[in-house]
Amino acid sequence: MNKRIAVFTNGFSNEFIEHVVTGIQKKAAEDSVDVFVFITYCAVDANELQNKCQLNIFHLPDPDTFDGAVMLTNTYNFPDEQERVCACFQRAGVPMLSLEVEVPDMSCLKTENYNGVRDLATHLIEHHNAKKILYVGGIEENIENKIRRQALIDVLEEHGLELFTEFKCDFGFYTAFLQMKWHLEAGKELPDAIVCANDNMALGINSALTEFGLSVPEDVLLTGFDMSKEGQHTFPILATVSRGWDEFGEKAYEKLKYQMEHPDERFTEEYKSFFVPSESCGCPASKEAVANRFSTIRNISFETLQRNIIDMFFQRMQIPLSMAERKEDFFEKGIKSTNDIPQLGKDYCVCTEPKFFELDDEHYPERIRGYSKNMDVLYEMRDGKRLSLRQFNSNELYPGYVHEEGKSNLYIFIPLNYLNFIIGYFAIKNSPKLLFNLDLSLFTLNMNAQLFSMRRHIFLERKNLELKNIYMTDALTGIYNRMGCEKVIYDYITSRKDRNEKSILVFADIDRMKTINDVYGHLNGDFAIKATAEAFKTCSPKEWLFGRYGGDEFIAVGPYPDSDSIDSLISQISESMSSEFKSLNLAFLLHASIGYAVIEPGDNLTIDDYIDRADKYMYAEKEKYHKYIDSLNQPQDQGSDN
Numbered sequence: 001m002n003k004r005i006a007v008f009t010n011g012f013s014n015e016f017i018e019h020v021v022t023g024i025q026k027k028a029a030e031d032s033v034d035v036f037v038f039i040t041y042c043a044v045d046a047n048e049l050q051n052k053c054q055l056n057i058f059h060l061p062d063p064d065t066f067d068g069a070v071m072l073t074n075t076y077n078f079p080d081e082q083e084r085v086c087a088c089f090q091r092a093g094v095p096m097l098s099l100e101v102e103v104p105d106m107s108c109l110k111t112e113n114y115n116g117v118r119d120l121a122t123h124l125i126e127h128h129n130a131k132k133i134l135y136v137g138g139i140e141e142n143i144e145n146k147i148r149r150q151a152l153i154d155v156l157e158e159h160g161l162e163l164f165t166e167f168k169c170d171f172g173f174y175t176a177f178l179q180m181k182w183h184l185e186a187g188k189e190l191p192d193a194i195v196c197a198n199d200n201m202a203l204g205i206n207s208a209l210t211e212f213g214l215s216v217p218e219d220v221l222l223t224g225f226d227m228s229k230e231g232q233h234t235f236p237i238l239a240t241v242s243r244g245w246d247e248f249g250e251k252a253y254e255k256l257k258y259q260m261e262h263p264d265e266r267f268t269e270e271y272k273s274f275f276v277p278s279e280s281c282g283c284p285a286s287k288e289a290v291a292n293r294f295s296t297i298r299n300i301s302f303e304t305l306q307r308n309i310i311d312m313f314f315q316r317m318q319i320p321l322s323m324a325e326r327k328e329d330f331f332e333k334g335i336k337s338t339n340d341i342p343q344l345g346k347d348y349c350v351c352t353e354p355k356f357f358e359l360d361d362e363h364y365p366e367r368i369r370g371y372s373k374n375m376d377v378l379y380e381m382r383d384g385k386r387l388s389l390r391q392f393n394s395n396e397l398y399p400g401y402v403h404e405e406g407k408s409n410l411y412i413f414i415p416l417n418y419l420n421f422i423i424g425y426f427a428i429k430n431s432p433k434l435l436f437n438l439d440l441s442l443f444t445l446n447m448n449a450q451l452f453s454m455r456r457h458i459f460l461e462r463k464n465l466e467l468k469n470i471y472m473t474d475a476l477t478g479i480y481n482r483m484g485c486e487k488v489i490y491d492y493i494t495s496r497k498d499r500n501e502k503s504i505l506v507f508a509d510i511d512r513m514k515t516i517n518d519v520y521g522h523l524n525g526d527f528a529i530k531a532t533a534e535a536f537k538t539c540s541p542k543e544w545l546f547g548r549y550g551g552d553e554f555i556a557v558g559p560y561p562d563s564d565s566i567d568s569l570i571s572q573i574s575e576s577m578s579s580e581f582k583s584l585n586l587a588f589l590l591h592a593s594i595g596y597a598v599i600e601p602g603d604n605l606t607i608d609d610y611i612d613r614a615d616k617y618m619y620a621e622k623e624k625y626h627k628y629i630d631s632l633n634q635p636q637d638q639g640s641d642n
Contacts, residue, residue: 023249345431
């Protein structure tokens with residue numbers, strides 16, 4: 001056995017995920033099985049390609065390395081999400097279990113949605129005399145939403161009533177808030193009771209009512225579904241429907257084990273939902289619920305502080321990363337100066353595509369199927385120690401993963417992408433707290449934005465450097481032009497002066513350049529300039545900087561050698577350049593006279609001043625060469641020129 005199972009989910013149903021993952025983890029620990037959780041954050045209102053990039057995380061695991069998989073199918077917003085997982089794992093013959101939603105050729109463990117809502121609706125009508133009931137629905141195509149709505153309709157019909165009206169929402173807090181707000185702003189009649197398809201929307205409805213000065217349950221009764229923590233820790237405590245999720249994860253693990261032992265068998269097991277009356281429908285809350293609420297209130301400041309820590313983490317990263325010039329700067333400029341996030345624990349990592357910081361938008365693919373084999377670990381916290389950039393094989397899933405016999409570890413994988421660009425993924429080991437609320441979603445959004453912003457700045461810096469090089473580089477020779485000499489070379493001299501270090505400036509001038517141009521043409525003249533620049537670089541020390549200071553004038557600067565060796569060095573450069581020219585078999589004589597000037601730390605001169613010094617040194621050599629040329633009686637113009 002591989003001793004590991006996979007769990008697939010969409011991360012917005014965080015409380016259901018907490019129940020399932022916690023239960024699975026508890027049982028997996030008894031068998032020393034590792035649990036790998038793969039999460040998307042696909043949303044109905046998100047860009048289509050953004051959602052598809054999110055789904056790429058389902059291509060990360062190799063099915064053959066897992067013993068089984070659990071799919072939290074009811075958390076998905078689109079058929080593509082479950083189909084992506086099913087196609088991959090079922091094709092490999094890996095035993096799978098679907099939670100809450102039946103999937104073809106897959107066993108299913110679910111709680112039914114009908115009875116709990118039926119009991120809720122009956123309670124509102126018979127116990128609280130509600131006649132006008134508004135239904136706040138989730139995503140219209142969602143099977144659970146359809147069943148809950150039908151249960152309400154059936155009870156209304158049995159009591160000779162009709163649905164007062166309904167809001168079509170998306171299971172979200174804010175959409176429900178807006179629908180209620182618009183309803184009240186339009187001056188429409190308030191119902192007797194509002195039945196919501198989940199607690200999240202019920203909380204949004206309650207907030208809108210409060211904004212308009214209305215109270216639950218005094219002005220209107222309100223109910224939810226799922227028995228979420230938020231709904232049980234608010235004022236009033238929500239009347240809701242429970243599905244017994246506190247034991248659901250443990251049941252899921254046991255049923256997956258059964259499926260692994262009986263791979264050809266298919267089964268569906270269903271558990272009943274049940275209504276839990278409370279304050280929002282006008283009934284008293286249980287003593288346990290009241291105690292839990294006050295406990296939560298006591299911890300509000302600490303919970304707020306933890307969220308603020310995440311915000312501060314990204315705020316402190318923002319400015320350093322806005323100055324990034326390479327991917328290593330994520331660690332060097334960002335992480336090093338920033339405190340870590342306690343909620344992430346001692347082990348987590350940021351894994352990125354190796355080309356994400358290398359290829360610009362034009363060349364970087366908008367979508368990638370799967371992930372590169374060799375990925376960058378942009379940053380890793382391992383057992384509380386910070387590790388900088390390196391590469392790893394993504395087949396490991398988590399850098400350095402090995403199964404530890406006798407232990408059970410939990411790994412969480414979240415896709416990193418921005419717009420249509422796949423960045424990589426973020427992974428956490430044994431610290432699932434962020435997963436159990438919306439903080440992981442917010443963390444991921446911030447990380448995506450930081451990484452993409454950093455990438456944009458890196459490419460902007462590269463483009464600026466290219467433009468700077470074009471601006472300061474001589475097009476003919478590829479060395480610095482006059483502007484580059486005055487900027488880069490002078491800065492080099494100044495920096496050495498600041499360190500109290502001597503430098504040398506070497507000046508080279510092509511002899512009889514005018515004759516070459518006049519007799520042999522400007523193309524040969526250009527060739528002479530290029531050949532001289534190349535020979536000057538080739539025959540000089542590697543650490544020197546070179547520039548074309550004028551038409552046929554070149555300079556180089558570097559560290560000052562020993563005083564005893566300076567003259568021999570200059571002679572060696574001159575002789576080597578002459579040998580280089582001779583090997584070219586040119587139709588004309590090419591020679592460059594060379595001089596030098598020593599730059600002392602205490603000098604306060606310009607480059608022109610140093611060139612004048614070097615030129616005076618060079619004068620004797622130039623005169624010797626001119627006399628030598630004249631003695632050859634060449635049919636060249638013997639006019640005097642530099």
